Amino acid sequence: MPHKKQVYVTGHKGLVGSALVRALSGNPDVEVITRTRQELDLLNQGAVHQFFSRYAIDIVIHAAGKVGGIVANQSAQADFLYENLLVASNVIGAAAKNSVGKLLYLGSSCVYPKLAPQPIREESLLSSALESTNEGYAVAKIAGLKLCEMFRLQYGKDFFAAMPTNLYGPGDNFHPTSSHVIPGMMRRFHEAKIKGGKSVIIWGTGSPLREFLHVDDLARACILILNSDQYDKKLINIGSGEELSILELALLMQQVVGFKGQVLADPSRPDGTPRKRLDTSRLLALGFKPQISLREGLAKTYAWALAHQVFEPPRRNEPTIIAHA
Ligand SMILES: NC(=O)c1ccc[n+]([C@@H]2O[C@H](COP(=O)([O-])OP(=O)(O)OC[C@H]3O[C@@H](n4cnc5c(N)ncnc54)[C@H](OP(=O)(O)O)[C@@H]3O)[C@@H](O)[C@H]2O)c1
Incomplete structure (x- = not known):
């Protein structure tokens, strides 16, 4: 064998x-x-x-x-x-x-x-x-x-x-304080929806730009790198090549979660780095193409989070989102 x-x-x-x-x-x-x-x-x-x-x-x-x-x-x-x-x-x-x-x-x-x-x-x-x-x-x-x-x-x-780059997907950490921006934001929108909240506030102006990649696309990229004859073994970035602002992410999250209230920015809070995106030329030269759009990835992640009851029990009195990634 x-x-x-x-x-x-x-x-x-x-x-x-x-x-x-x-x-x-x-x-x-x-x-x-x-x-x-x-x-x-x-x-x-x-x-x-x-x-x-x-x-x-x-x-x-x-x-x-x-x-x-x-x-x-x-x-x-x-x-x-x-x-x-x-x-x-x-x-x-x-x-x-x-x-x-x-x-x-x-x-x-x-x-x-x-x-x-x-x-x-x-x-x-x-x-x-x-x-x-x-x-x-x-x-x-x-x-x-x-x-x-x-x-x-x-x-x-x-x-x-x-x-x-910043990853998200099923199996992510949805903890109220130790999570990254996507699961943290998803939790805040979900809790606001469940409690009938009127608004969700994001920290800062909402203008910082961030890049995200679904973790199943990351896994595909890793396997491509491991199998590629053309890969020269130098350090290699893995990203989606697409960026959006924190406010755009919040509005997309609002739709995915189905929160009916308002999304507000709080410019008195810090913004963090204005832009964070990887140059993925090396990876693209190996033929990598992400397959999961952010909207689809967020919807699947939310469905996974609900099925795995990661938001239980809901918390009280924490209406803000940390806008860093
Ligand atoms: N998440 C992102 O956005 C992101 C972005 C870029 C790079 N990365 C990199 O990807 C890697 C994995 O990240 P992740 O997001 O998958 O983290 P994660 O969800 O926290 O998973 C980390 C895993 O490592 C295990 N682990 C930690 N310490 C261990 C130990 N002493 N012995 C055995 N197992 C141990 C944990 O086990 P337990 O389940 O027992 O805790 C857990 O299963 C990290 O190197 C990270 O730097 C992540």
Whole structure:
């Protein structure tokens, strides 16, 4: 019988990992390997090395890590730095020692410099100062992607890294304080609808521009990168190439959720970075095309959120939205 490729997806219970498992599980030539945190804590170096030595893993897609929105990042910088550093070095180090064929590491658009020219090219990495609110997370993520690059340069390992834009979709984190902009905003609109609220207020002017990608499109892009003969293993951005303002996003969300009240902006609140979009020329040259429009993706995500009761129990007295992504 031909050997099935053993693909280990770390963080398979998360937003990205679960999408990767969905995308890979239809492939008859692939056997997907997963471990929960309880089965294998990636902070535990000994356990990670033992796991890799026991299984003949062909490919690793590293999607595990400590991830959160601006509030969570800002208030726990040490935890974000320490945990992401350990998890990345344990997984990448064990993969290198145990002859894993390929490793795709997921970086993030959040780790580019605060004032990187727009749209952000891969060359912008480390070209100027980071955003201070998520510096811990960014330093750890950059160390991980540099570790891949250096194992490639020093030992010829086929390890490389992708930089996804803001992602959303089924399996996202809808927590009231630690969520990213789309699930956070979806929660606020849903709660306003359920409570019969008259308005939803977004922070700032609503003018900052943001880019979003459905996580199933991200998974397609990762598989394309892993299989492409033309990919040169340099850092590669993954985005939709489309941007919209926070106000446009809020109006789209209002329609998707079916909230009948008003959407108001509060310009006394901070706006955040005026524009954040990735240059995806490298990915487009490999033939990538996103398949899920933002409207369709939001509708599917809302249906998933309702089916999984992620908004329960509803909260009171928090009418605003944080307008950062
Ligand atoms: N979400 C985005 O918008 C976005 C954008 C760009 C890049 N990314 C990158 O994509 C990757 C995944 O993000 P995500 O949004 O999917 O995060 P997520 O939903 O929070 O999932 C992270 C997963 O990692 C697991 N994990 C964390 N620490 C672990 C440990 N010590 N041992 C074992 N498992 C551990 C978590 O397990 P538990 O379920 O047990 O907590 C969870 O399943 C991250 O590297 C992130 O930087 C995400």
